[in-house]
Amino acid sequence: MQLLDGKYVSEKLKEEIAAEAAGVLATLGRKPHLVAILVGNDGGSETYVASKMRNCEKVGFKSSLFRYDDSVTENELLEKIDEINKDSGVDGLIVQLPLPKHIDPEKVTERIDYRKDVDGFHPVNLGRMMRNLPCFIPATPYGIMMILEEYKIETAGKNCVVIGRSNIVGSPMSILMARNAYPGNCTVTLTHSRTQNLKEIVLQADIIIAAIGKKNFVTADMVKPGAVIIDVGINRETSEKTKSGYKLYGDVDFENVAPKSSWITPVPGGVGLMTIVGLLKNTLASARGNIY
Ligand code: GUN
Numbered sequence: 001m002q003l004l005d006g007k008y009v010s011e012k013l014k015e016e017i018a019a020e021a022a023g024v025l026a027t028l029g030r031k032p033h034l035v036a037i038l039v040g041n042d043g044g045s046e047t048y049v050a051s052k053m054r055n056c057e058k059v060g061f062k063s064s065l066f067r068y069d070d071s072v073t074e075n076e077l078l079e080k081i082d083e084i085n086k087d088s089g090v091d092g093l094i095v096q097l098p099l100p101k102h103i104d105p106e107k108v109t110e111r112i113d114y115r116k117d118v119d120g121f122h123p124v125n126l127g128r129m130m131r132n133l134p135c136f137i138p139a140t141p142y143g144i145m146m147i148l149e150e151y152k153i154e155t156a157g158k159n160c161v162v163i164g165r166s167n168i169v170g171s172p173m174s175i176l177m178a179r180n181a182y183p184g185n186c187t188v189t190l191t192h193s194r195t196q197n198l199k200e201i202v203l204q205a206d207i208i209i210a211a212i213g214k215k216n217f218v219t220a221d222m223v224k225p226g227a228v229i230i231d232v233g234i235n236r237e238t239s240e241k242t243k244s245g246y247k248l249y250g251d252v253d254f255e256n257v258a259p260k261s262s263w264i265t266p267v268p269g270g271v272g273l274m275t276i277v278g279l280l281k282n283t284l285a286s287a288r289g290n291i292y
Contacts, residue, residue, distance in 0.1 A: 004264060033287070034093075056283075109122060120172070143278040161202050162209045218257060219253050223260050227260070229257060233251030
């Protein structure tokens with residue numbers, strides 16, 4: 001078993017991004033600029049957004065955060081998005097999900113100018129991704145592609161089983177792994193809550209991508225010896241033993257699965273750190289005018 005080390009890869013790529021951000025500053029006379037909107041006080045979202053902002057500063061981007069109370073109306077939010085869309089000093093805009101129930105996430109996603117949609121959630125970007133055209137790729141799948149590439153993991157002709165069909169990870173990941181590209185060219189099976197014989201299907205996988213959001217969901221009896229394991233889970237549980245007051249668990253029973261695998265991402269220290277790199281790469285590409 002060898003680790004797919006998200007810490008190592010993310011630090012390396014962030015150094016490259018920082019060098020390129022300095023180039024943007026030299027040519028445009030301003031830093032790449034990411035704007036985030038955060039609604040409410042969800043603990044996970046607070047942590048993720050803070051980390052996104054911190055990482056922007058680290059690589060020499062400008063970052064701005066607009067916070068709203070849970071009671072913000074859908075209209076107020078849409079108007080703010082319109083305002084940021086028009087601001088030529090902004091390269092990327094993300095609205096952290098989930099949103100309160102009275103706000104339609106589809107409306108919000110479609111309102112963001114697709115040319116600033118560095119989350120890659122807008123239908124234009126998803127459609128372009130399906131057709132292998134220049135686009136913003138959703139940050140977590142993008143981060144996973146980068147870690148597979150860094151470790152030169154063979155993907156062509158392999159059976160890849162994706163567990164979970166979310167808009168943010170599972171669905172786009174299944175499309176990327178099936179594309180005629182590297183990483184890609186896999187035979188992909190997208191599994192979900194209604195899948196029958198899940199264990200038998202996962203046992204066929206050369207590459208398992210677990211994005212179901214359930215602690216220790218993938219157990220050793222579901223894994224073929226030598227499989228590559230990508231664990232997207234970030235399941236937070238409160239803990240008195242850690243400084244932060246919580247502990248993170250993946251979707252994979254790491255202790256028992258790791259010895260059977262050829263390569264595996266740890267949690268923490270794996271995919272989570274790569275998601276940020278995906279977001280930074282998209283923001284940089286936007287600032288440089290590489291996509292639109
Ligand atoms: N919530 C969980 N993951 C993400 C993400 O990648 N982007 C946004 N905007 N919200 C999220």
